[in-house]
Amino acid sequence: AQTVTQSQPEMSVQEAETVTLSCTYDTSESNYYLFWYKQPPSRQMILVIRQEAYKQQNATENRFSVNFQKAAKSFSLKISDSQLGDTAMYFCAFMNPQVNNDMRFGAGTRLTVKP
Protein backbone atom coordinates (compact mmCIF):
# COMPACT_ATOMS: atom_id res chain seq x y z
CA ALA A 1 0.00 0.00 0.00
CA GLN A 2 1.08 3.54 -0.62
CA THR A 3 2.44 5.49 2.34
CA VAL A 4 2.41 9.22 2.92
CA THR A 5 4.82 10.89 5.33
CA GLN A 6 4.58 14.35 6.80
CA SER A 7 7.70 14.88 8.85
CA GLN A 8 6.69 18.15 10.52
CA PRO A 9 4.11 17.57 13.26
CA GLU A 10 3.89 21.29 14.05
CA MET A 11 4.91 24.53 12.40
CA SER A 12 4.32 28.20 13.00
CA VAL A 13 4.62 31.28 10.84
CA GLN A 14 4.13 35.00 11.28
CA GLU A 15 1.18 36.57 9.59
CA ALA A 16 1.98 37.74 6.01
CA GLU A 17 5.04 35.50 5.77
CA THR A 18 5.54 32.37 3.69
CA VAL A 19 5.65 28.81 5.00
CA THR A 20 6.29 25.46 3.34
CA LEU A 21 4.86 22.17 4.55
CA SER A 22 6.61 18.96 3.51
CA CYS A 23 5.17 15.69 2.27
CA THR A 24 6.79 12.61 0.81
CA TYR A 25 5.14 9.48 -0.46
CA ASP A 26 6.04 6.02 -1.58
CA THR A 27 4.55 4.36 -4.64
CA SER A 28 5.50 2.29 -7.63
CA GLU A 29 2.71 3.77 -9.72
CA SER A 30 3.33 6.36 -12.42
CA ASN A 31 -0.19 7.74 -12.58
CA TYR A 32 -1.69 9.10 -9.37
CA TYR A 33 -3.08 12.19 -7.71
CA LEU A 34 -1.84 14.19 -4.76
CA PHE A 35 -3.82 16.50 -2.53
CA TRP A 36 -3.52 18.87 0.37
CA TYR A 37 -6.49 19.14 2.71
CA LYS A 38 -6.96 21.71 5.44
CA GLN A 39 -8.74 20.93 8.70
CA PRO A 40 -9.50 24.06 10.76
CA PRO A 41 -10.69 23.85 14.38
CA SER A 42 -14.21 23.16 13.10
CA ARG A 43 -12.75 19.76 11.99
CA GLN A 44 -14.22 20.09 8.51
CA MET A 45 -11.94 18.68 5.79
CA ILE A 46 -11.41 21.26 3.06
CA LEU A 47 -9.62 20.59 -0.20
CA VAL A 48 -6.79 23.09 -0.68
CA ILE A 49 -5.09 21.94 -3.85
CA ARG A 50 -4.63 18.89 -6.07
CA GLN A 51 -1.90 17.74 -8.43
CA GLU A 52 -2.01 15.15 -11.19
CA ALA A 53 1.23 13.19 -11.38
CA TYR A 54 1.31 13.23 -15.17
CA LYS A 55 1.41 17.04 -15.16
CA GLN A 56 4.83 18.57 -14.69
CA GLN A 57 3.45 22.01 -13.98
CA ASN A 58 3.00 22.71 -10.28
CA ALA A 59 -0.58 23.43 -9.21
CA THR A 60 -1.47 26.80 -7.74
CA GLU A 61 -4.60 28.11 -6.06
CA ASN A 62 -4.33 31.76 -5.10
CA ARG A 63 -1.89 31.92 -2.15
CA PHE A 64 -1.35 28.15 -2.16
CA SER A 65 1.10 26.42 -4.46
CA VAL A 66 2.90 23.10 -4.54
CA ASN A 67 6.39 21.95 -5.40
CA PHE A 68 5.89 18.55 -6.98
CA GLN A 69 9.09 16.56 -7.47
CA LYS A 70 8.00 13.26 -8.99
CA ALA A 71 11.40 11.59 -9.04
CA ALA A 72 11.97 12.46 -5.41
CA LYS A 73 8.36 11.57 -4.52
CA SER A 74 7.98 14.90 -2.79
CA PHE A 75 4.92 17.15 -2.69
CA SER A 76 5.33 20.26 -0.55
CA LEU A 77 2.75 22.98 0.02
CA LYS A 78 3.73 26.63 0.06
CA ILE A 79 1.43 29.16 1.67
CA SER A 80 2.24 32.75 0.76
CA ASP A 81 1.08 35.84 2.66
CA SER A 82 -0.09 33.66 5.56
CA GLN A 83 -3.34 34.71 7.19
CA LEU A 84 -4.73 33.97 10.63
CA GLY A 85 -7.44 31.88 8.97
CA ASP A 86 -4.79 29.54 7.63
CA THR A 87 -4.30 28.17 11.14
CA ALA A 88 -5.28 24.52 10.81
CA MET A 89 -4.11 20.95 10.44
CA TYR A 90 -2.88 20.23 6.95
CA PHE A 91 -3.03 16.73 5.55
CA CYS A 92 -1.21 15.48 2.49
CA ALA A 93 -2.99 12.69 0.60
CA PHE A 94 -2.25 10.23 -2.19
CA MET A 95 -4.83 8.72 -4.49
CA ASN A 96 -4.23 5.70 -6.70
CA PRO A 97 -6.72 5.53 -9.56
CA GLN A 98 -5.40 2.09 -10.50
CA VAL A 99 -6.81 0.72 -7.26
CA ASN A 100 -10.33 2.11 -7.25
CA ASN A 101 -9.19 5.56 -6.19
CA ASP A 102 -7.62 4.22 -3.01
CA MET A 103 -6.83 7.31 -0.92
CA ARG A 104 -4.35 7.50 1.97
CA PHE A 105 -3.41 10.39 4.22
CA GLY A 106 -0.31 11.53 6.04
CA ALA A 107 -0.35 12.15 9.79
CA GLY A 108 -0.81 15.88 9.35
CA THR A 109 1.05 19.10 10.16
CA ARG A 110 -0.44 21.54 12.64
CA LEU A 111 0.16 25.06 11.36
CA THR A 112 -0.25 28.10 13.57
CA VAL A 113 -0.23 31.56 12.05
CA LYS A 114 0.83 34.16 14.62
CA PRO A 115 -0.28 37.79 14.51
Place this chain on the structure above:
Amino acid sequence: DSGVTQTPKHLITATGQRVTLRCSPRSGDLSVYWYQQSLDQGLQFLIQYYNGEERAKGNILERFSAQQFPDLHSELNLSSLELGDSALYFCASSETTGKNTIYFGEGSWLTVV
Protein backbone atom coordinates in the same frame (compact mmCIF):
# COMPACT_ATOMS: atom_id res chain seq x y z
CA ASP B 1 -20.99 22.58 1.25
CA SER B 2 -19.27 19.53 -0.23
CA GLY B 3 -22.52 17.78 -1.14
CA VAL B 4 -21.75 14.80 1.10
CA THR B 5 -24.32 14.46 3.87
CA GLN B 6 -23.71 12.64 7.12
CA THR B 7 -26.14 11.92 9.92
CA PRO B 8 -26.21 12.19 12.82
CA LYS B 9 -23.81 15.07 13.40
CA HIS B 10 -23.41 14.22 17.08
CA LEU B 11 -24.13 11.04 18.97
CA ILE B 12 -23.57 10.06 22.60
CA THR B 13 -24.01 6.45 23.57
CA ALA B 14 -22.97 4.02 26.25
CA THR B 15 -20.35 1.32 26.14
CA GLY B 16 -21.58 -1.94 24.73
CA GLN B 17 -24.17 -0.29 22.52
CA ARG B 18 -24.50 -0.29 18.74
CA VAL B 19 -24.86 2.73 16.48
CA THR B 20 -25.33 3.33 12.78
CA LEU B 21 -23.83 6.27 10.94
CA ARG B 22 -25.34 7.25 7.63
CA CYS B 23 -23.81 8.88 4.58
CA SER B 24 -25.25 10.19 1.33
CA PRO B 25 -22.57 10.79 -1.28
CA ARG B 26 -22.52 13.62 -3.78
CA SER B 27 -24.88 13.18 -6.66
CA GLY B 28 -23.32 10.85 -9.21
CA ASP B 29 -20.41 9.69 -7.04
CA LEU B 30 -20.14 5.91 -6.91
CA SER B 31 -17.28 5.61 -4.41
CA VAL B 32 -17.79 6.05 -0.68
CA TYR B 33 -15.03 6.06 1.91
CA TRP B 34 -15.16 5.91 5.69
CA TYR B 35 -12.45 7.37 7.89
CA GLN B 36 -12.00 7.55 11.65
CA GLN B 37 -10.29 10.48 13.33
CA SER B 38 -9.64 10.26 17.04
CA LEU B 39 -8.79 13.39 19.05
CA ASP B 40 -5.66 15.05 17.69
CA GLN B 41 -5.00 12.12 15.40
CA GLY B 42 -4.77 11.70 11.69
CA LEU B 43 -7.31 10.06 9.45
CA GLN B 44 -7.51 6.31 9.67
CA PHE B 45 -8.94 4.69 6.58
CA LEU B 46 -11.63 2.20 7.45
CA ILE B 47 -13.30 0.98 4.28
CA GLN B 48 -14.23 1.92 0.73
CA TYR B 49 -17.21 0.94 -1.38
CA TYR B 50 -17.72 1.34 -5.08
CA ASN B 51 -21.20 1.00 -6.54
CA GLY B 52 -22.33 -1.29 -3.77
CA GLU B 53 -19.25 -3.46 -3.57
CA GLU B 54 -16.49 -3.40 -1.00
CA ARG B 55 -13.28 -2.35 -2.77
CA ALA B 56 -10.71 -1.68 -0.07
CA LYS B 57 -10.46 -2.33 3.61
CA GLY B 58 -8.19 -0.56 6.05
CA ASN B 59 -7.85 -0.74 9.81
CA ILE B 60 -11.49 -1.55 10.44
CA LEU B 61 -12.28 -3.49 13.58
CA GLU B 62 -14.34 -6.66 13.38
CA ARG B 63 -16.93 -4.93 15.56
CA PHE B 64 -17.44 -2.45 12.74
CA SER B 65 -19.16 -3.13 9.44
CA ALA B 66 -20.38 -1.10 6.53
CA GLN B 67 -22.43 -1.40 3.41
CA GLN B 68 -23.43 0.64 0.42
CA PHE B 69 -27.01 0.39 -0.80
CA PRO B 70 -28.40 0.44 -4.36
CA ASP B 71 -29.21 4.15 -4.01
CA LEU B 72 -25.49 4.59 -3.18
CA HIS B 73 -25.93 5.79 0.37
CA SER B 74 -23.74 4.04 2.88
CA GLU B 75 -24.00 3.05 6.52
CA LEU B 76 -21.27 2.35 9.03
CA ASN B 77 -22.33 0.10 11.87
CA LEU B 78 -20.36 0.19 15.11
CA SER B 79 -21.18 -2.44 17.72
CA SER B 80 -20.06 -3.42 21.21
CA LEU B 81 -18.82 0.13 21.56
CA GLU B 82 -15.83 0.93 23.73
CA LEU B 83 -14.59 4.23 25.13
CA GLY B 84 -11.79 4.19 22.59
CA ASP B 85 -14.27 4.25 19.73
CA SER B 86 -15.04 7.87 20.55
CA ALA B 87 -14.01 9.76 17.45
CA LEU B 88 -15.05 11.81 14.48
CA TYR B 89 -16.18 9.53 11.66
CA PHE B 90 -15.93 10.97 8.19
CA CYS B 91 -17.63 9.83 5.07
CA ALA B 92 -16.27 10.94 1.74
CA SER B 93 -17.19 10.33 -1.85
CA SER B 94 -15.25 10.60 -5.06
CA GLU B 95 -15.83 11.20 -8.70
CA THR B 96 -15.32 8.16 -10.84
CA THR B 97 -14.16 10.11 -13.85
CA GLY B 98 -12.47 13.41 -14.29
CA LYS B 99 -10.67 14.98 -11.41
CA ASN B 100 -10.61 11.98 -9.05
CA THR B 101 -11.03 14.15 -6.01
CA ILE B 102 -12.70 13.05 -2.80
CA TYR B 103 -15.05 15.31 -0.95
CA PHE B 104 -15.73 14.99 2.74
CA GLY B 105 -18.88 15.28 4.73
CA GLU B 106 -18.87 17.25 7.96
CA GLY B 107 -18.40 14.12 10.01
CA SER B 108 -20.32 12.37 12.75
CA TRP B 109 -19.06 12.97 16.26
CA LEU B 110 -19.40 9.81 18.33
CA THR B 111 -18.89 9.96 22.08
CA VAL B 112 -18.97 6.69 24.00
CA VAL B 113 -19.51 7.10 27.75
